[in-house]
Structures are given as structure tokens and as C-alpha cells.
Amino acid sequence: MQERTGTVNIVNIFVVTVCEPPAMSEAVTEPHRAGGFLESSCAASLDGIVDTANESSGEESAGEREEEMSAHDEAASSTKTTEVPAGRTSNTQTVSTQRPNSLQVHAAGEPGLWTSQGDAEVKLRMGDSGLAAETPLTVNQMFTSAVERFGDHTALSWKEGEQQKSLNYKEYYQTCRTAAKSFLKLGLQRYHGVGILGFNSAEWFISDIAAILAGGFAVGIYTTNSPEACQYVAENCKANIIVVENQKQLQKILQVEDKLPHLKAIIQYKDALKEKRPNLYTWAEFMELGRDEPDASLDAIVSSQKPNQCCTLIYTSGTTGQPKGVMLSHDNITWTALSTCRHVRLKDATVSQEVVVSYLPLSHIAAQMVDIWVTMRVGGATYFAQPDALKGSLVNTLKEVRPTAFMGVPRVWEKMQEKMKSVGAKSSTVRRKIAVWAKDVGLQTNLTKMNQSGAAGRTPLSYKLAKKIVFKKVRKALGLDRCTKCYTGAAPITKDTLEFFLSLDIPLFELYGMSESTGPHTISIPEAFKITSCGKEIPGCKTKLHNPDEEGNGEICFWGRHVFMGYLNMAEKTEEALDAEGWLHSGDLGKHDENGFLFITGRIKELIITAGGENIPPVPIEDAVKEAVPLISNAMLIGDKKKFLSMLLTIKCQVNADSGEPEDELTPQAVELCRRLGSNATRVSEVSGGRDRLVHAAIQEGINRVNEKACSNAQRIQKWIILDRDFSLPGGELGPTMKLKRPVVVKMYKEQIENFYKELATPTTPDNPLPPK
Ligand SMILES: Nc1ncnc2c1ncn2[C@@H]1O[C@H](COP(=O)(O)OP(=O)(O)OP(=O)(O)O)[C@@H](O)[C@H]1O
Numbered sequence: 001m002q003e004r005t006g007t008v009n010i011v012n013i014f015v016v017t018v019c020e021p022p023a024m025s026e027a028v029t030e031p032h033r034a035g036g037f038l039e040s041s042c043a044a045s046l047d048g049i050v051d052t053a054n055e056s057s058g059e060e061s062a063g064e065r066e067e068e069m070s071a072h073d074e075a076a077s078s079t080k081t082t083e084v085p086a087g088r089t090s091n092t093q094t095v096s097t098q099r100p101n102s103l104q105v106h107a108a109g110e111p112g113l114w115t116s117q118g119d120a121e122v123k124l125r126m127g128d129s130g131l132a133a134e135t136p137l138t139v140n141q142m143f144t145s146a147v148e149r150f151g152d153h154t155a156l157s158w159k160e161g162e163q164q165k166s167l168n169y170k171e172y173y174q175t176c177r178t179a180a181k182s183f184l185k186l187g188l189q190r191y192h193g194v195g196i197l198g199f200n201s202a203e204w205f206i207s208d209i210a211a212i213l214a215g216g217f218a219v220g221i222y223t224t225n226s227p228e229a230c231q232y233v234a235e236n237c238k239a240n241i242i243v244v245e246n247q248k249q250l251q252k253i254l255q256v257e258d259k260l261p262h263l264k265a266i267i268q269y270k271d272a273l274k275e276k277r278p279n280l281y282t283w284a285e286f287m288e289l290g291r292d293e294p295d296a297s298l299d300a301i302v303s304s305q306k307p308n309q310c311c312t313l314i315y316t317s318g319t320t321g322q323p324k325g326v327m328l329s330h331d332n333i334t335w336t337a338l339s340t341c342r343h344v345r346l347k348d349a350t351v352s353q354e355v356v357v358s359y360l361p362l363s364h365i366a367a368q369m370v371d372i373w374v375t376m377r378v379g380g381a382t383y384f385a386q387p388d389a390l391k392g393s394l395v396n397t398l399k400e401v402r403p404t405a406f407m408g409v410p411r412v413w414e415k416m417q418e419k420m421k422s423v424g425a426k427s428s429t430v431r432r433k434i435a436v437w438a439k440d441v442g443l444q445t446n447l448t449k450m451n452q453s454g455a456a457g458r459t460p461l462s463y464k465l466a467k468k469i470v471f472k473k474v475r476k477a478l479g480l481d482r483c484t485k486c487y488t489g490a491a492p493i494t495k496d497t498l499e500f501f502l503s504l505d506i507p508l509f510e511l512y513g514m515s516e517s518t519g520p521h522t523i524s525i526p527e528a529f530k531i532t533s534c535g536k537e538i539p540g541c542k543t544k545l546h547n548p549d550e551e552g553n554g555e556i557c558f559w560g561r562h563v564f565m566g567y568l569n570m571a572e573k574t575e576e577a578l579d580a581e582g583w584l585h586s587g588d589l590g591k592h593d594e595n596g597f598l599f600i601t602g603r604i605k606e607l608i609i610t611a612g613g614e615n616i617p618p619v620p621i622e623d624a625v626k627e628a629v630p631l632i633s634n635a636m637l638i639g640d641k642k643k644f645l646s647m648l649l650t651i652k653c654q655v656n657a658d659s660g661e662p663e664d665e666l667t668p669q670a671v672e673l674c675r676r677l678g679s680n681a682t683r684v685s686e687v688s689g690g691r692d693r694l695v696h697a698a699i700q701e702g703i704n705r706v707n708e709k710a711c712s713n714a715q716r717i718q719k720w721i722i723l724d725r726d727f728s729l730p731g732g733e734l735g736p737t738m739k740l741k742r743p744v745v746v747k748m749y750k751e752q753i754e755n756f757y758k759e760l761a762t763p764t765t766p767d768n769p770l771p772p773k
Helices: 046-053 063-069 137-149 171-186 202-215 227-236 249-257 283-291 296-304 330-343 363-376 394-401 410-425 431-450 461-477 495-503 573-577 617-627 668-675 683-692 693-708 742-748 750-756
Strands: 083-086 087-091 156-159 163-168 195-198 217-220 243-246 265-268 280-284 311-313 326-328 355-358 381-384 405-408 484-491 510-513 521-522 540-547 552-561 582-592 596-604 632-638 644-653 652-653 663-667 717-720
Touching: 046 311, 046 330, 083 410, 137 171, 137 363, 156 171, 156 265, 156 750, 163 171, 171 202, 171 283, 171 296, 171 742, 195 202, 195 227, 195 573, 195 750, 202 217, 202 243, 202 296, 202 311, 202 326, 202 363, 243 249, 249 265, 249 296, 249 311, 265 283, 280 573, 311 363, 311 632, 330 363, 330 521, 355 363, 355 405, 363 381, 363 405, 363 410, 363 510, 363 521, 394 461, 405 410, 410 431, 431 461, 431 495, 484 521, 495 510, 552 596, 573 582, 582 717, 617 644, 632 742, 644 683, 644 750, 663 683, 683 693, 683 717, 742 750
Parallel strands: 156 381, 195 217, 195 243, 217 311, 243 265, 265 280, 355 381, 405 484, 484 510, 644 717
Antiparallel strands: 083 087, 156 163, 311 326, 510 521, 540 552, 552 582, 582 596, 632 644, 652 663
């Protein structure tokens, strides 16, 4: 078994049928009640930080705020009532507490736990007590509740030139209503999509929420999608309207608009229009459409909405095949936001406002949950980063905004680490020694704290000193000095990166979940933190480990009101994801420790099953190769239904700062590694395809070392090749969270893979010295 390595009014009366999870079988584990960037940023290396060690920031440190946060804010729990505040009128919801047999998933006449129809309702997975029993809300109800409680607080803030603009919660809600009326005027039909294609902005949020209020589906489309991929999503959700950021995104839609029979209008929210076209609107023109429209039609739609109906579609990025439209109900979103806020103990804006920076792709559930819904739930403020955030400007935004919570996918943290290390490596011996000392103190102190499980121990003097002269400076340089909650999630992160940040007194709290679980299932928190664990379930959710092996590793299955409604128009796929009892099967392997912490140990969904029937998890082998040969940036193991294993390799190269495309030039680190091998290579093209014998020999030697440790012959890499181009997001080999899109890579390199398996006595490529065993 793989060990984790790297790897939205009026009176609305309705009845919601409730359901509790099935009793777990004996084989099931007891549920735990308790889941080219930053160039300038990290140039604030330990080096410079040690230099300015004696300056005092005079500002509240994250650690100091942490202590202040220990009093749990209960204000967010105002939904435990049958009278739901809903805009300008009250809204009574009757919630049945009847508990049907959960196996009656499709009992006649009442909604089941899942559906594949966009206009259908589902049975909510409500419990008898606690958060699971909270009154379900529509998005409108959650929003109007936020407006009542936090109306004058800043909700959204962004930069226009040198000016900082913002909307408070009252303005935010009214703007969404106006946009919703505009959508209706443009012909948005019930249960049809509004596609949103662009970088994070106030217009993105407003389009998303307005689509929901107007009775459509909010549908984020990845900005990196090709025109055909945009077409697939727009067609699948029967999009009536597509909101695009700029000319670049507009062009993609114009290329495929003839193939989109439901499309009625396109709105461009940034830059001037390059040409006038019928049904193409600027944001200002669009907003003008709804400004003087009467409220009646919109109010009628809003009042007819139920929490158990779909409002959002999240399209999976395709790491496991064709993207699927994950249907999320109002309750999925509003309840998951509530549970998450409680779990991570977010403060209500009336106490102290949470501040976040929005920069991760909003078509992904993680960014939507954190930036839009969780923040709304507590009246937080969302500041928008610049479109070039991941090319270097993010740190400037962080330093200006000083968020109180920050979420990065592993690649973001890895990039920060790489940059800090490379700058640190150039510093003087004395400074490096101080940095090494401080990091050692930081790691040891934090590991000790972690092992004391929250028990108050004495803080060593050395830690206090290291904090003063190094840690505070690091946080300030990263714009994280107010940030008590740094999160990583959506993909596996390496222990090395977790330890690196822990040693700098920045514990990364891990989130684990899926689009199908409306984002988080488990989250680690300061009070319950274990390095490399994804923490424990958010309240009201349950985990079972299906088919556990002797070490306790089983498939992680989810239960709770965060579990999705189903895949749009994909009944079969939905039935594959949900078992007969309604548990969501994640396709991930995991185990619990004795304290109920969840550890992800593998991905069943990417298991290789060789022609000989051996099941091989690829990630540990790929990680081992990357560790053995530091020159390698990406490795992908091939072998499904094949006689032996082979591997596609890429070499560390420069990335174009504007396009994010991999270039031919090697990274300075890769050049240095080549020099040490005696090679003068400075370009990928000089080493790919086995052109450089020295590099080739070094890689083979590394692979031999990995093969020596293989637990069976079938797990040995027999053939390999260095590709001409590194994997990348624009190239399509990596998804938005930087997970490898294996089916895409297999298609792209079909020929090279076929060559591996041609029946030849001699090697088929120069990189292929070993005959299959
Ligand atoms: N903290 C984590 N550690 C390890 N893996 C994680 C973590 N969080 C999420 N994942 C992985 O990401 C998966 C969820 O992916 P997500 O629902 O975000 O879809 P996606 O990125 O669009 O890709 P896909 O096309 O595979 O569905 C989980 O099943 C798990 O494999």
C-alpha cells in the first residue's frame, strides 16, 4: 500500500424529506465525529529576513491573533430556526424529521438521494441533531441573512488602476439581483447554464450568484479550456448565456457559437469590445438591462427555489476521463459553508472580519467554497488578486491585503518553497547558518506541540528568539503576518513541503475533498493537527473506509449534506460514484490513525492493472524516480493492460512567465545538475530522446536504483523516454490543481507509448537499454 509521499424573497413553504446514513457494517471503520509564480514574493528569502531581524513590525502577529481566536465564535449558528430570514419577507420551512430506510433511495413518489436530471430534487441527508439537523437554506436565504447581519461590511474589493474599489454586503446583494434581472431579460431559462469564463473578479462572483437567483445554473469554465472544451461544457449545461473576461476568451466562444443552439447572449466583463456584434454586451450594457426591471419575475423564481434543487455545476477537470457536470444543490453549498466555518472556527464579521484573497481558478470547487460561500457565511471580505497573480503579482496583493486566511494548492506552496530556497542558497554562510538554526528550532517546537495534541507545553526560549528574528519576518515578507490559517488542498502535497513551512512556523492545514463533496470533507485545524494528515471530518459528515486491508487502508467513502446530487445527464456514472446505500466513493485510499486523523495513502482511480493482473499504484514509483533523479520534473508510469511498466519523463525547464508554457531552456538547477554529470546541455532538446549519453546514463542509474527496491518484477520500469516538452497547464497535461491528467497524456504520447510495446528484440528508443524481463 502506498504511503503518502508526494505525492441564494418571498414565502416559500416546502417539505424536505430527510435521511440519515445507513448503519455501518462491521467491516467499516467507526465514523469520527469530531479532510514563473511568486517571483518577487519569495525573493524575500530567509537571507533578507535575517538582515532585517532587528526591525520590529509593531503589528499583531499571527501567533498573537491565534490566542485571541480561541474563543469560538457561535454567531454563525443563526440558522437553527424554522423562520428563515429571506430578503424582504419571511420564509417558513417545514423540515420533516422522518427517517426513511436509506435503502429506499428511489422509492416511488419521493425524491431519491441522487438524480442525473438538472430540474429534479433530491432527498437531503439530514440528521437528528447537531449541524446535520440545521435548517436547509437556499443561496438567496444565506445571502439575505448575510446582508441582514453584515450589510455595511465590505464584501468584495478590487483594484482599478491605483484605486481600491469595493462593494458592501447590501450593494453586493442588490448588484446580484440587478444582474439576475438582466439575465432573465436576455432569456435565461430555468435550469439552463450561465457559463463564466475568466479570471477571478467581482463580475465573476456577481454572474455566479445572479445565475442562481435567476433560476439557472452557475457554471465556471476553466480559462485554460480550448474552444472545444468550452463547447463541451456550454453544450452539456445548455448554456443560454456565457460571461467572458476579455477578447481572448471571447474568441474561443465565437469559434464554437454555431454549435451552441441554446446560447442567446455573451457578456464581456473586462476591456472594451473589439467589435460590435448582436447579442454581445459589455458589462455596463448588461447591467443596464436589468436596472429598471420590476422585481416580480425574479422574486417569483427566488421564492420557488428549494434547498434540494441544483444551482451550481462544477465540471471536473478531467484527471480521470471526460469532464462530468457535478450537480450541487443550494443545501450542498449553504450547509457545507456553515459546517466549514464552524470546523475552522471562522470569526463572524461583527467580531472581527476575515479577509481572503481570491486567485485560485474559480471553476474549481475549492476556490468557490473559500472565496464566495464560506466568506459570505461569516461576512468576510474577498479581495481580488491581479490576473497575473500566479506569474508573480500574488505576493504584492498578499502584502497589501494581509489576509487572515489563505488557501494554496500544493503547487503554490511548492513554488514558494523553491523560490525561498534558491534565494537562500545564495546568501552568506552566517545567514544560512541562522536560517538553518531557526528552521530546526521551528520544526522541533512545532512537532512537539503537535504531538502534545493541544496540551499547553512550555515554549522554548530558542523558539521565541527564532520567531522574533526569522519567523515574523518571513510571514511579513509573504504577506501572511495576519494569517492564522494557511491551507493546502485539492491535490497531494509532499511531506518535504509541509515540513519546510512548519519549520518556518507556518503550519499548512490540509483540506481533503472533491467536487462531489462540495469541496471539503476533512480539514486539519490548529487544535487537531498532524503533519501529512488531512485532519478530521467537518461536523455533520461521516467517513467509512471500504474494504480495508490488514493495515487499515480502504477506499475513503463520504456521507453528509455535502454529498452532491449526481452528475448531470450521467446516471450510470452517478451510480458508480454512489453505492446502494448512498455513500460517495472517492476513489482514494486512506487510513485513520488511533486518534481518528485521516491519511490519504493512494488513488484507486489511477491504479495501473497490468496485463498480468498486478495492481500497481503509480504515484510512489513516479515520486521515487523524481527523487532519485532530481533533473526530472514529471514522471508518468504506463502499464495499464500492458505486459510491463514503462515511463514518460520530462526534464526541469524554464516556464514562459506570460503564457505558462514550458520552454526549451533548462532551469539553472537542471543546468548545474548536467554540469555535475559532465554534460554541457542547457536545453531540453539536447537531452530528450536520449541525445545526451551522460544524462541518459544518470537517469538509467536512478531508475535502476528505484527498480532495485521494487517489491516485484512487475513493478520494475522496463522502458522509458525523455519527452521534448514538460507537462503544463496550458499544454493540457496538468489540471487546474496541477494533478496529472493521465488520459490526456496517454492520448498525446500514443505513438511513444506504442513504441514501448512493439515486440522488438532490441530496444526501440535510445532511452531504452533494458529488454523487458
Ligand atoms: N489534501 C489532499 N491530498 C491528496 N489528494 C487530494 C487532496 N484533496 C483532494 N485530493 C485529490 O483530488 C481529488 C478530487 O479532485 P476534484 O474533485 O477537485 O476534481 P478535479 O481536480 O477537477 O479532477 P478530476 O477530473 O479528477 O475529478 C480527490 O479525490 C483526491 O484524489
